[in-house]
Amino acid sequence: xxxxxxxxxxxxxxxxxxxxxxxxxxxxxxxxxxxxxxxxxxxxxxxxxxxxxxxxxxxxxxxxxxxxxxxxxxxxxxxxxxxxxxxxxxxxxxxxxxxxxxxxxxxxxxxxxxxxxxxxxxxxxxxxxxxxxxxxxxxxxxxxxxxxxxxxxxxxxxxxxxxxxxxxxxxxxxxxxxxxxxxxxxxxxxxxxxxxxxxxxxxxxxxxxxxxxxxxxxxxxxxxxxxxxxxxxxxxxxxxxxxxxxxxxxxxxxxxxxx
Amino acid sequence: xxxxxxxxxxxxxxxxxxxxxxxxxxxxxxxxxxxxxxxxxxxxxxxxxxxxxxxxxxxxxxxxxxxxxxxxxxxxxxxxxxxxxxxxxxxxxxxxxxxxxxxxxxxxxxxxxxxxxxxxxxxxxxxxxxxxxxxxxxxxxxxxxxxxxxxxxxxxxxxxxxxxxxxxxxxxxxxxxxxxxxxxxxxxxxxxxxxxxxxxxxxxxxxxxxxxxxxxxxxxxxxxxxxxxxxxxxxxxxxxxxxxxxxxxxxxxxxxx
Numbered sequence: 001x002x003x004x005x006x007x008x009x010x011x012x013x014x015x016x017x018x019x020x021x022x023x024x025x026x027x028x029x030x031x032x033x034x035x036x037x038x039x040x041x042x043x044x045x046x047x048x049x050x051x052x053x054x055x056x057x058x059x060x061x062x063x064x065x066x067x068x069x070x071x072x073x074x075x076x077x078x079x080x081x082x083x084x085x086x087x088x089x090x091x092x093x094x095x096x097x098x099x100x101x102x103x104x105x106x107x108x109x110x111x112x113x114x115x116x117x118x119x120x121x122x123x124x125x126x127x128x129x130x131x132x133x134x135x136x137x138x139x140x141x142x143x144x145x146x147x148x149x150x151x152x153x154x155x156x157x158x159x160x161x162x163x164x165x166x167x168x169x170x171x172x173x174x175x176x177x178x179x180x181x182x183x184x185x186x187x188x189x190x191x192x193x194x195x196x197x198x199x200x201x202x203x204x205x206x207x208x209x210x211x212x213x214x215x216x217x218x219x220x221x222x223x224x225x226x227x228x229x230x231x232x233x234x235x236x237x238x239x240x241x242x243x244x245x246x247x248x249x250x251x252x253x254x255x256x257x258x259x
Numbered sequence: 260x261x262x263x264x265x266x267x268x269x270x271x272x273x274x275x276x277x278x279x280x281x282x283x284x285x286x287x288x289x290x291x292x293x294x295x296x297x298x299x300x301x302x303x304x305x306x307x308x309x310x311x312x313x314x315x316x317x318x319x320x321x322x323x324x325x326x327x328x329x330x331x332x333x334x335x336x337x338x339x340x341x342x343x344x345x346x347x348x349x350x351x352x353x354x355x356x357x358x359x360x361x362x363x364x365x366x367x368x369x370x371x372x373x374x375x376x377x378x379x380x381x382x383x384x385x386x387x388x389x390x391x392x393x394x395x396x397x398x399x400x401x402x403x404x405x406x407x408x409x410x411x412x413x414x415x416x417x418x419x420x421x422x423x424x425x426x427x428x429x430x431x432x433x434x435x436x437x438x439x440x441x442x443x444x445x446x447x448x449x450x451x452x453x454x455x456x457x458x459x460x461x462x463x464x465x466x467x468x469x470x471x472x473x474x475x476x477x478x479x480x481x482x483x484x485x486x487x488x489x490x491x492x493x494x495x496x497x498x499x500x501x502x503x504x505x506x507x508x509x510x511x512x513x514x515x516x
Contacts, residue, residue: 009374016374034423068358071372073365104306105361108345108354136302141295144280148295151287169456193445194452204441206420213422226423235378236414242386243410249391257383 007259015234020227027223034226036214041183041201045082048157048181049089055156058096061086062146062171063110063162064186065139067103072163074209075187076106079162080113081212086159087117091126098149099132102142107134143167147174160184160199161208164191172198185211267472274470274478277463278485290492314339385413412440 002010026032052059063079066072083099090097099114101107111132118127135145147170150158158175160168161184168184168191175182176198184195185203195202203211206228213221242253276294283291318325318332325332338360344353388406389395395403415437418430426434470478 006371006375008379009371012378013370013374016378035425036422037425039422069361069365071365071369073362074369077362104310105342105358108342109358111345112355134303136299137306138302141298141302144283144295145299148283148287148292152292169452190448190452193449196442196445197449204419206422210422222423229421229423231378232417232420235382236417238382239385239410239413242382243388243390246386247390254383254387257379257386 005258008257016227016231019230019234020224023227023230024220024223027219027226030219032226034222036210036222036225039203039207039210039214041185041203041207042082042211042214044181044183044201045086045159046089048159048183049086049093049095051181052090052095052156053093057156058098058153059086059090059157059159060146060150060153060155060175060180061097061099061159061161063099063101063106064160064164065102065142065167066163067105068109069103069105072188075163076103078208078211080106080109082159082161082208082215083110084113084117085211085215087114088121091118091121091123094126097131098153098155100135100142100146100149101132102135102137102139104134104137107132139165139167140170143170146171150175150178150180154178155180158182158184160186160195161203161211162186163188164195166191169194169198175199267476270470270472270476270478271481274467274481275485275488277467278482278489282489285489285493288489288492288496290489381413385410411436416440 023032023034027034049059061083063076063083066076066079068076087097089095097114099110101110111129114132115124115127115129118124133149135142149155151174155175155178158171158178158180160171160182164171164184164186165188168186168188172182172184172194182199183201183203184199185208186192186195187205187208189205192202192204196204210225212218213225238253242257245251245253276297279290279294282288314336317323318336323329338357341353341357344350347353388409389402390406391403395401395406415433417437418433419426419437419441421430421434424430467479467482
């Protein structure tokens with residue numbers, strides 16, 4: 001019934017989903033009130049928007065090379081979540097926010113997200129759909145286009161949130177030389193080091209996905225995040241147990257993991 | 260693939276485009292901007308052509324086309340067409356259906372692979388590290404010590420990603436150690452990637468140096484001409500009076516309607 005080699009995955013999936021659902025329902029029911037630790041990168045977004053407002057210069061926002069139809073779609077959605085928050089702040093302060101989608105399918109979503117943010121801020125008339133600018137669906141032309149605009153328009157803040165590949169250093173390094181405040185995050189572990197080095201604030205890995213809960217304070221999302229923390233405890237416990245068992249010559253856990 | 264008869268054109272074009280793009284390192288200038296726009300335009304057209312080929316060509320002219328009775332194509336085509344409701348004020352909400360369907364499908368497809376690669380494979384790799392046995396604590400570097408460092412690194416780095424507990428006390432110590440491990444990993448990865456980028460740069464230099472056409476034309480003949488173009492543009496740009504920022508008129512904002 002279950003494919004060979006996937007029994008352990010299936011068992012773990014059940015455990016993770018169960019932990020997530022229990023945590024989610026407990027939080028939604030108001031029985032627990034987990035608090036999310038401070039994430040400096042997200043706190044800095046308000047500072048970046050404020051800086052752009054004071055300088056009268058735009059904010060450049062990108063969500064990397066992700067779409068909604070690829071393996072990293074969850075990072076794109078996290079990036080769009082943060083885009084909504086940033087757009088709402090930009091609308092409140094009167095700053096100009098420019099978003100550059102890579103994938104054409106993300107473009108209408110971004111327009112929708114930004115428009116809703118401007119409506120939430122009570123300034124729907126200030127939303128300009130032309131601030132969502134498509135720059136071609138190829139990696140380096142897109143990156144070159146973004147950094148060209150960053151230079152020409154002298155952006156006050158550059159925010160990059162989503163899946164990034166080889167263009168991450170191009171954007172972060174070129175953005176650094178424009179003198180803009182830079183906030184960047186990705187869960188692509190092979191690229192995050194570029195953001196850590198070149199950006200003022202970096203969101204590392206899962207911090208990007210936690211942003212939705214952090215910014216919205218929505219009990220459902222916070223509950224889901226709490227559940228994810230429990231799945232990490234389960235993982236740590238399994239690792240420690242496995243290490244001790246393997247050192248003692250008991251291979252039961254190892255054998256189960258390859259089932 | 261470039262046809263052989265276009266080799267000469269490709270070499271000439273490649274040299275100028277390469278030098279014009281590198282001129283961005285000096286300053287954003289009209290030549291780099293022209294190449295940037297050309298690059299973006301080509302990418303947009305390429306994306307359109309690729310999408311067309313991946314979907315419609317297969318559906319209407321492929322071996323498993325609709326005309327052969329494969330009506331399954333009709334479902335994704337109709338769902339895709341719902342995207343165009345984005346331009347309708349009345350039925351705007353309908354564009355969200357294809358988005359939701361695609362995101363849902365991806366979530367379902369991904370979850371098995373994610374559990375396998377992000378959890379099971381990680382746990383398996385960590386618990387099978389050698390801690391006891393012949394040769395584990397002999398020689399240098401000690402394989403056993405490596406294993407202990409990796410296990411501590413995995414556990415503490417994982418603890419850094421706890422979000423609903425304050426990083427204080429024992430957890431604070433663990434997350435701090437985890438952060439050091441993460442930074443050490445990032446440093447090593449950064450160095451490795453920079454080396455890879457250098458090899459890309461060397462590849463481009465080799466293109467400039469080695470590309471030839473019919474043994475009489477070498478691409479690097481054009482490099483000085485391309486550099487001269489950049490210098491001319493630089494001088495021209497410097498000679499133009501630039502208005503102060505306050506005098507630059509703001510762009511007209513267009514409304515959605």
